[in-house]
Amino acid sequence: MKLDVNVLRYLSKDDFRVLTAVEMGMRNHEIVPSELIDRIAGLKHGGTYKVLKNLLKYKLLHHDRSKYDGFRLTYLGYDFLAIKTLVNRGVFTGVGRQIGVGKESDIFEVAQEDGTVLAMKLHRLGRTSFRAVKSKRDYLRHRSSFSWLYLSRLAALKEFAFMKALEEHDFPVPKAIDCNRHCVIMSLVQGYPMVQVKQLQNPETIFEKIIGIVVRLAEHGLIHCDFNEFNIMIDDDEKITMIDFPQMVSVSHQNAQMYFDRDIECIFKFFRKRFNMSFQEARDESDEAEVEMDENSRPSFYDITKDANALDRELEASGFTKKEQNDLDKFIEGGLEKSKDSDEDEESDDEEQVVESNEEGNLNEMKSLQLQEEEQKSSDGVEAEVELDDNEK
Ligand code: ADP
Ligand code: MG
Structure with missing residues (x-):
């Protein structure tokens, strides 16, 4: 866009x-x-x-x-309101090139007065698959508050709150700078998404580091839920940064184990394919009967000592209410059922997006x-x- x-x-x-x-x-x-x-x-x-x-x-x-x-x-109108507010606050002075197009976001470079370049993420919940979402989630129809505006704002707020909290706990994330409406300003990560990396000096070390992050997240009460080669950045020194947090859930979520296992599996799968790493359990993919699971090679969700309240505390501290959390979770839930970075949803352009509401008359x-x-x-x-x-x- x-x-x-x-x-x-x-x-x-x-x-x-x-x-x-x-x-x-x-x-x-x-x-x-x-x-x-x-x-x-x-x-x-x-x-x-x-x-x-x-x-x-x-x-x-x-x-x-x-x-x-x-x-x-329109999204553009909402973008301008957020940009204008952030410029007035002195967070940045100019917007540069677009550096990322996610399914539900656009990422741009923005520059500060002294030339420092930051990343601006504009959340666009409901941009894709809106019609699919709408038909699946009937309850949204009866809530005028469920507009893309509201949901995109919540996604930004949640992402910002987590980025800050994760940084405080020494997770490798971009530095959270500011947030307004559907827009998050963060430090620009040098490097590229892992998906673009063909070679690593130490794939084993990187693999272990990444799995370690998933485990440590769970210890802090969190599951990323979209932890894959698209959302892990790596630079020339093989330093890792994880990004993209609006879909994170608590380890007390009813499907927590499934999401945790899925995040872990994404990493195993990627390293297996891209860097030819072999794991005992993957000895023979074509014949499942012969696959010998080595339970020790894979972290088990149940063995992790988890602080299940961490998430709630962090969000509460950021002013994110329980209701807002629920609203956003309900919306994102459907998206979590399938892999987010796949491309099976229909695209629609901005002008087609109409969130239904039957309350406006009231x-x-x-x-x-x-x-x-x-x-x-x-x-x-x-x-x-x-x-x-x-x-x-
Ligand atoms: P989405 O939720 O739409 O997938 P992401 O947060 O994953 O959005 O960002 C999409 C892409 O934008 C990333 O894959 C990455 O290439 C780029 N990107 C996002 N945040 C940053 C950042 N802080 N610094 C540099 N590039 C970024
Ligand atoms: Mg992403």
Whole structure:
């Protein structure tokens, strides 16, 4: 997806004010009525409609007239709000090239004033396989809060919280710098995903290190759940960094053992294939009857002394509520059942994504205005610039 940040320069304060008003309206409207946007934005000389047209031109909004005249944010619109907030905070000054396209994220380089380059991960939950998700998970239909906006924000918050916690426990992860909306800023990892590496000086040592990480994670109460050659980075000195944490679960999860074994198996499989490492249990893959399992070669989930509450504590400390955790887990759960980095899901473009909601009719506009006040109290950056018109209170 294109992220033309030059557009940022052309956007005025009013443009951001209206964009923010749409974001606020989306807390309880899938499509925010134009009239409500105008009232939230409260531009002094009217003019909201002209601004909306401008934002539409830059593809920051999507116009929907199917039920009533209204707008919603596109990913790009949401990106710009996050970027603007982080730039205002002084976290970085410019956005550079795209360095990664995950299934549910886009990764860019961003630069700080002194030239330091960082990585920016924009979460895009619901970008792929949304229709599949929707049909499988009916309960999502009845919850207006389950929008991609909400879920992507939770994924970013969770990833940020874990990155920090893992770093504090000396796990090899990028340094977590900041987080806003669906966007996580972290240190740029030098090196490449393991999947691109054809040769290693010491495959055995690296293998043991990686398995050691999975075990130590479990001791700390965590399972990565997507631990594979795509999410392990390695540099020229064969230093390892693990990335990509939004799907992590607690060792007390009902399927914990399965996820743990799967992570371990991914590593065994990769090293077997790529570096011709042989494990006793893999002596003959073609004839299962002859395979002799060597239980000692593989860490057993049950033998690990686990601190099952670590996850909850870390998340609580980060302000991630139980409800948010549940919401995100429910969404991610389906994705965990199959391997994440495979490519079996249908792609869809941004404009096709509509999260269904049948609640928008129930929610009145006053509630939205109340939320707006709350939002102002609890936020900074761009959001703080939007003030309530006195006569709206
Ligand atoms: P996804 O959840 O979409 O798989 P990832 O966090 O795995 O997203 O990132 C996708 C790709 O972006 C990675 O495989 C890696 O190549 C690159 N990447 C992610 N984070 C960083 C980082 N901090 N430094 C350098 N490259 C990164
Ligand atoms: Mg990944």
